[in-house]
Amino acid sequence: MAHSLDSLVIRHTHRLPSPRGSAGQGAAAARQFDAALTTVGFKLSAELLERLSGLSEDAVVHTAKRALRTVSEMVGDHVRHNSYFIDFPANVPDTEEFWTRCVARALGDEKARDNVLAQLRVGVLNLLSLPTYGRYQHTYEEMLAAQDELIASAGDRVTVLHLGRDLDDELTELYLALAGSTTPLNEDDLRDLRTLAERCALGPQPEAIPVRENRAVVNAGRLGAGADLLIDTVTDVLRLACALSGGDVTLREPTRFRALSRPVRRGLLAGLDAVVAANPAKLADVVAHREPFKRLGERLHPHEYPRWPHAAEVFAVARGEKAAPSFDSLFEKLLDAYDIRGAVDLLKSAPGRLFRALDLLLRIAADQEERDAVVAAAVQVAPDVSGRVVLSVREHLHNRERESDRPRIFVNRRGRAWVTPDDRPPVPDADRDRLIAALDAEIRRRLPVPDRLLVDPDVLDVALPLSGRATAAGLGVLPRGSVSTVDGDRLRFFVYWKQTRARTDFDLSALLLHADYSTDSWLSYTSLRAVGGEHSGDVTEAPDGASEFINLSLDRVRSTFIVPQVNIFAGENFEEVEESFFGFMLRDGEQKGRPFEPRTVRMKSELRGVGRVALPLVFRRGDDGRWRAKWLHLYLRGISSANRVEENQVSVSKVVRAVVEREQLTVGYLIDLMSGDTTTVDLWDGERIPDAPVTYIGLARPEGLHPDSRIVTVENLRDLIPG
Incomplete structure (x- = not known):
């Protein structure tokens, strides 16, 4: 149990609970631990390295084994990633050439020859009937021997593990943070809260538990x-x-x-x-x-x-x-009677529902007098509306001000997305502007005004996590709608899955789109090579786990958008398989290395949504020629079997357009509101650390911050959302 609790703290905070053990001369073991961490893209902070160095060698080794297991799982290096083509991305054949080669080998196989000849006579060939198709033809060790060593690069990811407090203190702090979150948690965080609630039910409790799902889990522990x-x-x-x-x-x-x-x-x-x-x-x-x-x-x-x-x-x-009679039925009766004032008076008793109905009320109001009543009611009840609802409505109103033919996207709590034309009448400009100003003022009133803000510029375009359900669990994962830069010459996607019972075939694909969202080309098992890219080959079953990769040389890609996707061709869905995850790596052109190199992994996220097609994120080339990622975390329904990139390209492009053209409220928006007249705001240059306490907001915690500093990173970004 201790290992799982240590692991839970590391995953959520990137802190290692203060190691325990007898004093000793552990410096050499600590340096070896640090060196082992670098192979998976992690390192010890100076403070943690010093703490470990003062322990016995046995204590350091015991700590290192547990921590290495956890960080390997975080980055996806706890499994073996083989590739169908042994020297991928080199020597990937054309699709037709590869299929012909498989047929030729089948004809040379006495057991398979008659079946293949019978299929060829009727002109339809099942690739799965070919002995060499879809199954690894070499061992993992043989693949490693065929690959060159990775050349280290300054651009490789380095995630710092910091020194935490005692395990009990870390667990209590994490429990208070998750239980008291002002935004809903994703399924993995909710499961972790359940574990913590059983342990912490009689200890310190958060001042409030505003999210009802969190409250249910806490109540189970309290009961x-x-x-x-x-x-x-x-x-x-x-x-x-x-x-x-x-x-x-x-x-x-x-x-x-x-x-x-x-x-x-x-x-x-x-x-x-x-x-x-x-x-x-x-x-x-x-x-x-x-x-x-x-x-x-x-x-x-x-x-x-x-x-x-x-x-x-x-x-x-x-x-x-x-x-x-339900509240909703009373509201519907008033709308049916066109009694807008009556509906507004009713909704004042449920401020959150009033906010969610603002767009509808403003559109159906008969005249300016009724619209004034709607706006006045919203301003009156705004202090009683949760911060995430205020921010959600603020974002909605911002996107309503743009006149265009953009599609309207709906996303349910499980990430399932669908798109429809937006045929709603516009919200009158003056009313929308009044509401936006009022909501900005309300959010500003709730935010702290720190004396000094230290901001990592890379966090400014991260979308506010208004719901944890919009973010998959994993490493380096940002909320839906976030934009992050892509620094590297080679972009490589990977998917790993392991089936539970039935034969399961996941297909990693990439759809390449023009600037107008029309299809340029794609990479998949039916198109192993395209301009600037290679596919690692189709694996059609995963009793022991399987991986597929797509490699792209960004300077050769001519498209505007790159849309990686995971299609379920056959078998178990994302929630039925034993394990499945997606991620991407970035490399410089000369680094080489194995198909999967953990220190080059920039993002790894679990695949656990409802649907047969997963869309984790989209990459877009800007007018300046630089590539940026926009995070999707979406799933499409797809069909029961044989989902393929060429069949879903239209629906995927519609979803991509709807998300790309929607503007999210970002961390930068909140920082602007927090920056009062008495606040000093500094952009962190990655080097100079202030001696005094600061409020630091960034993608990751830098070393050397004053111990009294407030630190907000991706791991606790929800703390920025006011209650």
């Missing part, structure tokens, strides 16, 4: 520890029941409720009873989740507990035996 539950809606109890059953606390997917012990049933029923007794109007929330509440009632047996009559009302509403 197990005998602590009071944090419940103020009936839906809180439903989410808690889902957490206890190992189900989906976001309520997106149906949960199969487990049999619950009597103490747990009493706890849930008592919670429901208290909520309804305090505010009977909250019964209206049941209507939105009738079916889950009905199934939960079958597990709780409320009729056995007459002392909690209000809890029984919840299930009466779910069964339709008791009326409880």
Whole structure:
């Protein structure tokens, strides 16, 4: 368990909990540890190296083994990455030449010859029937022997591991940060919060837990520890029941409720009873989740507990035996009657819903007087709206001011994306501008005004993480819509997957688009070579894990956009496989090296979305000739089998256009609001570190910052979002 908890801290904070052990002469072992870390693109901070050097050699070796295992997993080096073509990217054949070679070898194989000849007679050939197609023809060791050594470069990624505090202190701080997050967490972070909640339920707690999914996970830990539950809606109890059953606390997917012990049933029923007794109007929330509440009632047996009559009302509403008009139904009735003022008055009691309805209300208002009422109500309730909703509406209004034929993109909580034409009437300019000014003022009011800001310029174009669900877990991953520069001559994508039971074939592809989003060409198993690029070859099954790569020489690529994608051709989906992840590497032209070199990995993210086509990010060449990445984290539905880049190029280009042309609120926007008259703002040059405390905002934490500094990096970027 200690290893998993150490690993959890390293993954989330890039800090190594203060190593324990007897004092000794561990300097030589510490230097060896540091050298081993460099092979996977990490290094020890000077402070951590000094701390390890004062421990015994055995203590250093024990610490190093656990940390190396963790960072190798973070970068994707915990598995063996073989390539179908042994000396990729050299000597990749043309597709037709390669297929012909496979057929020729099959005809020379007595076992395969008759079957292949029969197929050729009818003019249709199944590539999978060829013995040498889709399966590695060499071992991992043989592939390594065929490759040149990587030449180290100053441009290789270096991620610093810093010295942390004691493990208990690090876990408590991480628990408080995740539980108290003002934005929803992704699935991996939510799972980690569940682990922490079981350990930290009786310790220090955050001042508030604003995200309901987080609250459900925390409540599950508190219930197990005998602590009071944090419940103020009936839906809180439903989410808690889902957490206890190992189900989906976001309520997106149906949960199969487990049999619950009597103490747990009493706890849930008592919670429901208290909520309804305090505010009977909250019964209206049941209507939105009738079916889950009905199934939960079958597990709780409320009729056995007459002392909690209000809890029984919840299930009466779910069964339709008791009326409880929902808030949404009341709102719809007022809209049907064109009663805009009545709708606004109703929504004032639910400020978040008012903000989400602003665009609709401004579009359907009959005259300026009604629009003035909408704007006035929004300004009045703004202080009661969560920061992430205020920022989301601010971003929405900014994109509504641009008149164009841009498509409208929808993305659900699981990253599934779809695009439709935007046929909404415009929001009147004057009303939109008034709202934008008011929202900017509200956000500015909530933000701290530090004495001194130290800002890494590379963080300015990072999109605000208004929802952790918009970001996959991994290393070097930025929120959806973020823009980052690409420094390197060679861009290489990789995908790794390992099937659970059924034969599973993932296909790594890259769609190359012109400036108008029309198709230029693509790289895939059907097009192994294109201008400036090579594909490593098709692997069609992964019982022991498999990898595919695409290599691109950026100075030779003639397209404007490069869109890597992972298509599921056959078998298990992204959530069914044992493991799957995507990433990219950057290299200088002369570095050479194996297909996968961990120190050149710039980004590695888990593939765990709903859909059969994954779109992690898009690369765009700017007018200045430089390449930049824009982060997508999207999934398309695709088809049940045989998804291919040439079949989905139209839908992919529409999605890419919708995201590329949408402007996100960035860290730079918040920094502008934080920069008050009393704030000194310095852009960090990568070298000079101030002696005094600062608020540092950047992609990674530099060494040598004053211990009293506030540090915000990619790992805790959510801390910038005000409550």
